[in-house]
Amino acid sequence: xxxxxxxxxxxxxxxxxxxxxxxxxxxxxxxxxxxxxxxxxxxxxxxxxxxxxxxxxxxxxxxxxxxxxxxxxxxxxxxxxxxxxxxxxxxxxxxxxxxxxxxxxxxxxxxxxxxxxxxxxxxxxxxxxxxxxxxxxxxxxxxxxxxxxxxxxxxxxxxxxxxxxxxxxxxxxxxxxxxxxxxxxxxxxxxxxxxxxxxxxxxxxxxxxxxxxxxxxxx
Amino acid sequence: xxxxxxxxxxxxxxxxxxxxxxxxxxxxxxxxxxxxxxxxxxxxxxxxxxxxxxxxxxxxxxxxxxxxxxxxxxxxxxxxxxxxxxxxxxxxxxxxxxxxxxxxxxxxxxxxxxxxxxxxxxxxxxxxxxxxxxxxxxxxxxxxxxxxxxxxxxxxxxxxxxxxxxxxxxxxxxxxxxxxxxxxxxxxxxxxxxxxxxxxxxxxxxxxxxxxxxxxxxx
DNA sequence: TCAATAGTGTCTGTTAGACATTATGGA
DNA sequence: TCCATAATGTCTAACAGACACTATTGA
Numbered sequence: 001x002x003x004x005x006x007x008x009x010x011x012x013x014x015x016x017x018x019x020x021x022x023x024x025x026x027x028x029x030x031x032x033x034x035x036x037x038x039x040x041x042x043x044x045x046x047x048x049x050x051x052x053x054x055x056x057x058x059x060x061x062x063x064x065x066x067x068x069x070x071x072x073x074x075x076x077x078x079x080x081x082x083x084x085x086x087x088x089x090x091x092x093x094x095x096x097x098x099x100x101x102x103x104x105x106x107x108x109x110x111x112x113x114x115x116x117x118x119x120x121x122x123x124x125x126x127x128x129x130x131x132x133x134x135x136x137x138x139x140x141x142x143x144x145x146x147x148x149x150x151x152x153x154x155x156x157x158x159x160x161x162x163x164x165x166x167x168x169x170x171x172x173x174x175x176x177x178x179x180x181x182x183x184x185x186x187x188x189x190x191x192x193x194x195x196x197x198x199x200x201x202x203x204x205x206x207x208x209x210x211x212x213x214x215x216x217x218x219x
Numbered sequence: 220x221x222x223x224x225x226x227x228x229x230x231x232x233x234x235x236x237x238x239x240x241x242x243x244x245x246x247x248x249x250x251x252x253x254x255x256x257x258x259x260x261x262x263x264x265x266x267x268x269x270x271x272x273x274x275x276x277x278x279x280x281x282x283x284x285x286x287x288x289x290x291x292x293x294x295x296x297x298x299x300x301x302x303x304x305x306x307x308x309x310x311x312x313x314x315x316x317x318x319x320x321x322x323x324x325x326x327x328x329x330x331x332x333x334x335x336x337x338x339x340x341x342x343x344x345x346x347x348x349x350x351x352x353x354x355x356x357x358x359x360x361x362x363x364x365x366x367x368x369x370x371x372x373x374x375x376x377x378x379x380x381x382x383x384x385x386x387x388x389x390x391x392x393x394x395x396x397x398x399x400x401x402x403x404x405x406x407x408x409x410x411x412x413x414x415x416x417x418x419x420x421x422x423x424x425x426x427x428x429x430x431x432x433x434x435x436x437x438x
Numbered sequence: 439t440c441a442a443t444a445g446t447g448t449c450t451g452t453t454a455g456a457c458a459t460t461a462t463g464g465a
Numbered sequence: 466t467c468c469a470t471a472a473t474g475t476c477t478a479a480c481a482g483a484c485a486c487t488a489t490t491g492a
Contacts, residue, residue, distance in 0.1 A: 011230045012293075012305050044305075049295055071292030074231075074307045076268055086231050086263075086305055088293045132351060151471080166455055168473075173454090192470025193462040370444080385482055387446075392481090411443025412489035 012044040012074075012086040015119065016057045017126040018066060019093045020106060021143050026159050027106040028123050029061055030113065039119045040104070044088070054090040061104040066092030067142035070133060072125075077118065089122045091129045093142045131160050141200040147183055149195035150174070178203040231263040231293075231305040234338065235276045236345040237285060238312045239325060240362050245378050246325040247342050248280055249332065258338045259323070263307070273309040280323040285311030286361035289352060291344075296337065308341045310348045312361045350379050360419040366402055368414035369393070397422040 017039060018029040030037040040057045044050055051069060058066045069092040077087050100106050107113055112123055130139050140156045141148075154170050174180060181201035188194040236258060237248040249256040259276045263269055270288060277285045288311040296306050319325050326332055331342055349358050359375045360367075373389050393399060400420035407413040 044295075050293060050305075073290030074269060074293040074305070075290075076263070086269075086293070086307070088305070132355075136351075149471090167471095168456085169454055171472080188463065189470080191464045191468065193472080195471060368444085386444095387483085388481055390445080407490065408443080410441065410491045412445075414444055 012050075012088060013041050013077075014044055014050060014053045014057065015039050015041045015087055015089045015122060016054050017089065017091045017123050018058055018062070019091070019109070019126060019130065019143070020098055021096055021156055021159060022106055024155065024159075026109040026127065028109050028112070028126065029058075029100060029104055030107050030115075031061060031104045037105075037107070037113045038115065039123065041087075050088055051090075054092065057090075058092055058094065061101055062094060062098040063101060064094050064098045066094055068093045068137060068139050070129065070137075072122075072129060075118070087118070091126045093130070093139060095143065095145050097145065127160065127162070131162075134160055138200055138202070141179075144200075147185060147197040147199050149187060149189075149197060150180075151195060153180070153198070231269075231307060232260050232296075233263055233269060233272045233276060234258050234260045234306055234308045234341060235273050236308065236310045236342050237277055237281070238310070238328070238345060238349065238362070239317055240315055240375055240378060241325055243374060243378075245328040245346065247328050247331070247345065248277075248319060248323055249326050249334075250280060250323045256324075256326070256332045257334065258342065260306075269307055270309075273311065276309075277311055277313065280320055281313060281317040282320060283313050283317045285313055287312045287356060287358050289348065289356075291341075291348060294337075306337070310345045312349070312358060314362065314364050316364065346379065346381075350381075353379055357419055357421070360398075366404060366416040366418050368406060368408075368416060369399075370414060372399070372417070 016029070020027050020029070029040060031040050040061055042053060042057055044053055048056070050071060054069060054071075055065045058064065058069075069090060072089040072091060074086050074088045077085060109123065109127065112120060115123065133139050134157075140153065140160060143156050144152060150171060153174075154165055154167065157170070158165055179200065179202050180198040181203075183197045183199055185197040186194040187197055235248075239246050239248070248259060250259050259280055261272060261276055263272055267275070269290060273288060273290070274284045277283065277288075288309060291308040291310060293305050293307045296304060328342065328346065331339060334342065352358050353376075359372065359379060362375050363371055369390060372393075373384055373386065376389070377384055398419065398421050399417040400422075402416045402418055404416040405413040406416055
């Protein structure tokens with residue numbers, strides 16, 4: 001590899017903010033390097049595409065590729081002594097079952113550990129990035145298992161939007177958007193009536209897929 | 220400068236999709252190089268920030284800095300023979316009075332000239348980028364002069380959203396959002412009653428700045 | 439005057455959100 | 466049986482969109 005020679009050719013790094021919902025909160029993946037923690041990052045090799053490199057980061061630390069991924073605005077930094085390098089920040093999501101491998105850990109987004117200033121900024125803006133894309137991309141659904149209850153889906157929407165939604169209105173809007181289809185499975189969660197499981201199944205049929213609107217309030 | 224040596228250190232290029240509204244249509248700035256046309260681009264110098272470099276591009280070709288600017292997702296390309304380089308695409312807007320300098324020209328976005336495939340993709344996605352940000356950033360207002368009529372503002376919204384809006388509803392939503400303030404100036408445009416001029420003046424006061432919602436249709 | 443555009447008040451069908459009720463499981 | 470959660474029906478205040486009307490200029 002002839003380390004720094006080869007790798008410096010692209011002169012860019014990939015930083016990844018990988019998000020998942022665990023125990024009702026948004027978590028981000030961090031890697032432990034000695035005593036400190038940091039977001040996963042790597043040098044961009046010349047060969048691979050940037051997105052492939054980011055996916056490789058996700059696979060390395062969780063065993064799963066991100067189920068949705070987007071690149072953010074690149075910035076210059078002085079991370080390397082021999083000159084400025086470009087940092088390309090990625091924001092991705094994985095489902096709730098992806099475990100952190102050795103050396104990595106999930107950390108609540110609303111109580112981040114000590115991070116480098118730039119990485120802290122990236123992590124804090126990740127939620128806004130997800131919110132920005134959730135109307136046009138299936139971000140919320142990629143944070144869930146392939147089948148899910150409507151309560152789980154509503155919880156993800158509430159986490160992304162940062163506010164409580166109204167249950168009946170949420171389901172009406174969902175129905176009007178033709179985004180989910182019921183399965184014939186049900187799941188019993190402790191007490192109470194079992195919930196029907198749904199899957200993500202966007203449909204073009206009649207009604208031209210109105211995007212899900214939520215001015216909804218309260219619970 | 221010892222050309223390629225110095226400039227290659229960052230190994231990245233800036234591409235700029237600069238947008239403006241002229242004669243009721245969205246235009247993008249292109250530069251003529253010989254017979255072909257291309258989007259403005261330059262190598263990223265080590266010293267300047269990427270955004271500063273993009274602004275420099277705007278100033279070079281129009282004399283004005285972009286009044287709003289955002290960086291998109293970086294991609295790798297093979298533009299340079301000595302290896303892959305990163306391309307950081309910027310999307311920016313300028314007001315309606317910015318003129319194209321010699322060597323550059325405004326071109327309608329809906330009838331683009333022959334461009335390199337990647338640049339064509341960038342230009343075509345620019346409108347989507349503006350639409351994505353217009354709810355959180357004053358994109359629409361930066362496409363206008365400091366003072367403007369409500370008809371002009373509505374036209375910009377219609378261009379960005381790609382559909383006609385309802386006049387009365389548009390103004391009601393605008394009032395509820397506390398985004399504009401009237402001036403004491405009026406402008407007479409040919410026949411008809413003169414229009415009052417407004418300026419962008421977002422306010423936090425009561426009603427917590429509900430973002431402008433438009434499910435509005437028709438004219 | 440007429441024509442053209444700006445700006446506003448009123449009406450109505452639609453719907454977000456509140457509320458109540460039924461359904462179905464576990465304890 | 467009681468409790469907890471799912472799912473759904475009904476009601477109402479709010480509002481998007483339609484429409485009509487007034488206001489104010491140039492021709």
